[in-house]
Amino acid sequence: MVGDDAVIEGATGSWEVVIGLEVHAQVISDAKLFSGAATAFGAEPNTQVSFIDAAMPGTLPVINEACVAQAVRTGLGLNAEINRYSVFDRKNYFYPDLPPNYQISQYAQPVVGPGMVRVDLEDGSVREVGIERLHLEQDAGKSLHDRRPDATCVDLNRAGVALMEIVSRPDLRGVGEAGAYIRKLRAILRYLGTCDGNMEQGSLRCDVNVSVRRPGAPLGTRCEIKNVNSVRFVQQAIDYEARRQIDILEGGGEIEQETRLFDADRGVTRSMRRKEEAHDYRYFPDPDLLPLELSDAYIDAIRAGLPELPDQKKVRFVEQLGLSEYDAGVLVAEKEVADYFERVADGREAKTASNWVTGELFGKLNESGREITDSPVSPDDLGDLIDLVADGTLSGRLAKEVFDAMFESGRPPGEIVEERGLEQVSDRGEIEALVDTVVGENADKVEEYRAGKDKLFGFFVGQVMKASQGRANPKVVNDILRQKLD
Ligand code: ADP
Ligand code: MG
16 A cells, blocks of 8 residues: 555656665764774764774774674664675765765675564555665765865764765655654664664765656666755655655656755755766675674574563554554654653653653653653653553542643642642542532522422532532542432
8 A cells, every 4th residue: 555645647648756775874882993093972063983903003903892783783683684795895986074985885795684574554554665775884974175275174083973874765655754764764773782873963864866757567666865864854855855856757868876965954856966877886796804794692692681662562462552553653663752651651650651741741852842751751650640540549630730830840749739738638528518518509500409309419519629629539429419409
């Protein structure tokens, strides 16, 4: 099944939009792929550069085992084959931010082979997207064009940082699926702890391959849009690019395979260069590095340490906690949300916890533009609030009031309840006194009620609740009123 936006109506009929994504994910690692230099984001330019990263003569790369483990971990999380034997190649090109004039990457023999990601679509259906491969490679440095009017500066902090390039098959159709795929992939990486997924900082960037075809026809010629760094931009780029290609084809032209850039300010793609072919890069195995050989025991040990991933967590939430597919899907989509929810639900009714998190909490977070990680209400405090409802201290209505105050002040529910005197009153004597007052003040209504006007019962309940400033336990109020009136 394909989404609504997978097909675009042109002047001469329908076109299907076909997408394949190459995602560059920065590996979480303290040191770079082949040097001991640090990888922290935002450091002063050129303060995290080893002689190797600067390509000084006489230096030799040494593989960082932690990065290999991260790649294997990611491969396992993507249900992929792990290759026991892989090779690092030199990909040769000249660029000012690439001191050696080649990038160490993997080409014919990557560390991770074919795999699969399950993508949850908006209509509730699931699409399995093929992964072609995952390989390890070095990032380049960064050219800074805005530091000096007369020169381009180069910051090599990023040079040599480990990237995983995760290549999907051309299995995606339309912008909705492409967005859902990126979000799911990002979630898996973050659950695994192999990439922080921070798109603004460039830890996750996409090369977007787009082609169009008549439904059922063979794949069309694709264009590749380089380095797009947000889900929204990926979607805008696909939409623009698909329409551009359709216009050309409907005008009788042909698509030239090329590399394009996305101009985020104008929302258009522009030609950057003719697509280079693999042979242009003069790939060859890096003579400074041995092939990477992994034992079964090594891979099994990493497999044994994998955390519960979103798909498994969702199944558990549905089957063991009794949540709906929809709620479970929402709760597992972000690791931080799942963690938060599980803390709230620990020892409590899961459905109630889920309602509070996806209802009240999400509502407030949305309103205030905050992430769950900076929620003023901690999961433990939300849990305490739920307990106060469960043990009858707070009515549901007052609990919402307390929650709002918790969100505003960051204070625990107990303090707020005490300070505002919000405890629900269940004491029969206290409520009976209120009932007596209300009954006494409304003798005429009591008569009408007793004469058969049943509807008036609600009026009495309302009066007693009002007299208690909303704190009376409604069940007790009902009980006592029935006693007195009937
Ligand atoms: P390269 O390494 O030259 O970029 P690949 O064969 O590795 O080429 O493909 C790169 C990406 O292009 C993959 O994500 C793949 O799914 C995608 N792709 C290949 N053919 C098409 C097509 N006809 N339309 C859209 N995407 C495609
Ligand atoms: Mg490519």
